[in-house]
Amino acid sequence: MTTVYVSAVIPAPAATVWGLVRDFNALPRWTPFVADSRIEQNQPSDRVGCIRNFVLKDGGRIREQLLGLSDYEMSCTYSILESPMAVENYIAKLSLTPVTDSNATFAEWQADFDCAAQMEPQLTHQIGVNVFKASFDALKLKMAQR
Amino acid sequence: MVRVLRSGVIDVPLEDAWRVLRDFNSHDRWHPAIAASEIEDGLPPDTVGAVRAFSLADGGRLREQLLRLNDRDHELTYCLLEAPLPLFGYVATIRLRPVTDTGQTFWRWQSSFSAPRDQVAALTDLVGNGIYQAGMQGLERSLRRPASEAYADGAPQVQRASALAPVQAIPAAAEARMDPPAPASGRQALKAGAIVMERHGGPEVLEFRQIEVPAPGPGEVRIRQSFVGVNYIDVYCRTGYFDLLRPPGVPGMEAAGTVESVGAGVTHLSPGDRVAYACGPVGSYAACRTMDAELVMPIPPHIGEDVAAASLLKGVTAGFLLHDVHRVTAGDTLVIHAAAGGVGSLLVQWARSIGAHVIATVSTHDKAQIARRLGAHDVIIGRGEEFVEAVMEITRGKGADVIYDAIGKDSFDASIAALAIRGHLISFGQASGPIGARDIGALTSRSVTLSRPNYGHYTDTRALMTMQSQRLFAAVEAGYLQLATPTVYPLAEAARAHADLENSRTTGSMVLAV
Numbered sequence: 001m002t003t004v005y006v007s008a009v010i011p012a013p014a015a016t017v018w019g020l021v022r023d024f025n026a027l028p029r030w031t032p033f034v035a036d037s038r039i040e041q042n043q044p045s046d047r048v049g050c051i052r053n054f055v056l057k058d059g060g061r062i063r064e065q066l067l068g069l070s071d072y073e074m075s076c077t078y079s080i081l082e083s084p085m086a087v088e089n090y091i092a093k094l095s096l097t098p099v100t101d102s103n104a105t106f107a108e109w110q111a112d113f114d115c116a117a118q119m120e121p122q123l124t125h126q127i128g129v130n131v132f133k134a135s136f137d138a139l140k141l142k143m144a145q146r
Numbered sequence: 147m148v149r150v151l152r153s154g155v156i157d158v159p160l161e162d163a164w165r166v167l168r169d170f171n172s173h174d175r176w177h178p179a180i181a182a183s184e185i186e187d188g189l190p191p192d193t194v195g196a197v198r199a200f201s202l203a204d205g206g207r208l209r210e211q212l213l214r215l216n217d218r219d220h221e222l223t224y225c226l227l228e229a230p231l232p233l234f235g236y237v238a239t240i241r242l243r244p245v246t247d248t249g250q251t252f253w254r255w256q257s258s259f260s261a262p263r264d265q266v267a268a269l270t271d272l273v274g275n276g277i278y279q280a281g282m283q284g285l286e287r288s289l290r291r292p293a294s295e296a297y298a299d300g301a302p303q304v305q306r307a308s309a310l311a312p313v314q315a316i317p318a319a320a321e322a323r324m325d326p327p328a329p330a331s332g333r334q335a336l337k338a339g340a341i342v343m344e345r346h347g348g349p350e351v352l353e354f355r356q357i358e359v360p361a362p363g364p365g366e367v368r369i370r371q372s373f374v375g376v377n378y379i380d381v382y383c384r385t386g387y388f389d390l391l392r393p394p395g396v397p398g399m400e401a402a403g404t405v406e407s408v409g410a411g412v413t414h415l416s417p418g419d420r421v422a423y424a425c426g427p428v429g430s431y432a433a434c435r436t437m438d439a440e441l442v443m444p445i446p447p448h449i450g451e452d453v454a455a456a457s458l459l460k461g462v463t464a465g466f467l468l469h470d471v472h473r474v475t476a477g478d479t480l481v482i483h484a485a486a487g488g489v490g491s492l493l494v495q496w497a498r499s500i501g502a503h504v505i506a507t508v509s510t511h512d513k514a515q516i517a518r519r520l521g522a523h524d525v526i527i528g529r530g531e532e533f534v535e536a537v538m539e540i541t542r543g544k545g546a547d548v549i550y551d552a553i554g555k556d557s558f559d560a561s562i563a564a565l566a567i568r569g570h571l572i573s574f575g576q577a578s579g580p581i582g583a584r585d586i587g588a589l590t591s592r593s594v595t596l597s598r599p600n601y602g603h604y605t606d607t608r609a610l611m612t613m614q615s616q617r618l619f620a621a622v623e624a625g626y627l628q629l630a631t632p633t634v635y636p637l638a639e640a641a642r643a644h645a646d647l648e649n650s651r652t653t654g655s656m657v658l659a660v
Contacts, residue, residue: 005244005246006247007243007247008245008246008247009155009245009248009252011613011616011617011620097254099153099155099252100151100152101152101153101279102155102609102612102613103613104155106153106155106243108243133246133247136247144617144620144621145469145474145475145500146469146473
C-alpha cells in the first residue's frame with residue numbers, strides 16, 4: 001500500500017473553501033487539469049455513492065465514486081473506479097480544518113493505493129505534485145483573488 | 147460541556163515541534179505560563195499514564211496525566227487531575243500535521259470540560275488564548291529558525307505518511323536550543339532622534355530633536371525603525387487640516403524596522419523580527435518608537451524595509467479595493483483613475499493579474515506611458531466628456547463594471563456617466579477637492595452602487611491586518627505587482643520631503659531614512 005499525503009494552508013475561511021470543494025462535480029471550477037465533469041445517472045453531487053465522470057484537459061477520462069461526505073468534519077472520501085493511471089484499490093480523502101488564528105484553512109489530501117513497485121515513484125509524483133499540490137495551488141490563487 | 151478549539155500554523159518543521167511536544171515534561175521550557183514542571187515517580191516523560199506536576203508563573207499548581215501519545219499521528223491527549231480553576235472533566239488533545247508545501251506545521255489544540263455557567267466565558271478565553279494560542283506561539287519562538295531561512299524552502303514535499311519516522315526521545319542538544327533568549331533590552335527608556343511639531347503650520351514646523359522612547363508596556367512593542375513612509379495625510383496632519391495631532395507631537399503613520407523589545411502579552415512578535423505598520427495613532431517620524439503591537443506586522447525577507455515603509459499603506463489599500471470593496475474577477479472591465487499614482491499604479495498591476503480589463507486614466511502623456519508599462523489595456527488622457535466617450539467606445543456602449551476614483555470633485559460626475567448598468571463606483575479619495583452634495587436619485591439611471599471605503603474599517607484588527615498584509619506580500623512574491631523603490635530623504639530633512647511632496651517635485655513614493 002502506498003500513501004501520498006499533501007497539505008497546504010488556503011488563505012480563506014474553511015466554510016468558503018468547503019463551499020467550493022464539497023461539490024463532487026466541481027473539479028472543473030477549481031482544479032487546473034479537469035476540462036469537464038458530470039455526475040452519472042443525473043444524481044445530486046452530494047449523494048453518497050454517486051459517480052463523477054470527468055475528462056482531463058489531456059483527454060484522459062476518470063470515474064470516481066463518492067464514498068463519504070461530511071459537512072461536520074468538512075471531508076470527502078472517494079475511490080477510483082476507472083482511470084488511465086495504473087493504480088488499484090485507490091481511496092483518497094480530502095479534508096479541511098479551520099485555522100482559527102488566521103481565519104484560513106488547513107487542507108489535507110491523502111491517497112492510499114496499490115501499484116506495481118517500479119511505478120510507485122512516478123505515481124507518487126503524479127498524484128502528489130501534479131494533482132493534489134497543483135489543485136491546492138490553484139485553490140490558493142483562486143481564494144487570494146477573491 | 148464546553149469545547150475550546152484553537153488552531154494555527156507555526157513556522158517550524160513538524161519533526162522539531164513534535165520532538166519537543168511528545169516530551170510531556172517539556173512545557174516549562176516553552177510555555178510562557180508554566181514556571182516549573184516535574185514528572186511524578188521518576189517516569190520517562192513519554193510514558194502513557196505519567197503525571198506531570200507543575201506550577202504556573204502566577205504560583206498556581208496543577209497535575210495533569212498523559213492519556214495517549216501517538217508518534218504516527220503526532221497526537222497526544224491528557225487530562226487535568228488537579229487545578230485551582232473549576233475545569234471539571236478537562237480532557238485536551240494536541241495534534242500536529244505537516245504543511246507539506248511550506249515545511250511548516252499545522253497545530254490543533256482542543257479540549258472539552260464542564261465549568262460553572264458564570265465562568266464559562268472567562269475560562270474559554272483563558273484556555274483558548276492564554277494556554278493554547280500563547281503556548282504554541284511560545285513553542286514556535288523556542289524553536290524558530292532565523293527569519294532569513296524561514297521563507298526559503300517553498301519546495302513541495304510529497305511524503306508517504308507511512309514513511310514518517312518515529313521520533314526518538316529528546317536529545318540534549320535540542321533541549322539546550324529551547325532556552326528562551328535572555329531579555330537583553332526593553333527595560334529602560336531609550337533616546338532617539340525624531341521629528342517633533344510644536345505647532346501646526348508649514349514644513350518648517352517639522353523639527354528634528356531627541357526624544358525619550360519608553361520601554362514597551364503590556365501589549366506594546368518597541369521598534370528600531372529604519373525607514374518611515376511619507377504620505378499626503380502627513381501634510382494634513384502637519385497643517386492641522388485633519389485633527390490627528392495636538393502639538394507638541396510626532397507625526398507620521400507608517401514605518402518599518404526591527405522589533406527591539408516587546409511588552410507583556412505580545413505573542414505575535416519577538417525581538418529581532420522585521421516589521422512594518424501603517425496605522426494610527428501618529429508618531430512614526432522617529433528612529434525608535436513604542437506603540438500598540440496589535441497592527442504591527444512581520445514582513446517577509448523578500449520585502450525590503452524601505453519598500454515596506456513606502457508601500458504597506460498603498461499596497462494594502464489596493465488589496466482591499468480589489469478584493470473586499472469589490473470582488474474583481476477575470477473579465478470585469480475597470481476604470482482606474484490616476485493610474486500612474488501611488489495606489490493607482492498598484493491597482494493597475496494587480497487588476498491585470500486577476501484578469502480584469504483595465505482602462506487607465508492619467509493627466510499627461512508621460513504618465514500615459516507609465517500606465518501602459520504597468521499593464522493597462524487602454525489609457526485615456528483627461529477625465530472630462532472625452533473620457534466618458536472613450537470608455538463607451540472601448541466597452542462598446544456598455545460602460546465600466548467598476549471605477550476606482552480617488553480624484554473626487556473633478557471626476558465624480560464623469561465616472562458615474564461612464565459606469566455600466568449596475569456598475570460600482572468606488573470613491574476612495576478626493577485629490578481635486580471635496581465632492582460635495584449630490585442627488586442620489588440620479589444614481590437610478592444606472593442602478594449605481596457607490597462605495598466610500600475607509601482604510602481603518604478594513605485594517606483595524608490584527609486578524610484583518612494580517613490577512614491584508616499577507617495578501618499583499620504574497621502578491622508581490624508571486625510577481626503580480628512590483629513595489630517601486632522609494633525616494634529617500636534623511637529623517638532630519640522631513641521638512642524638505644514635505645515641501646517637495648506639496649510642490650509635486652517628486653514622482654513615486656517617499657521615505658525618510660533613519
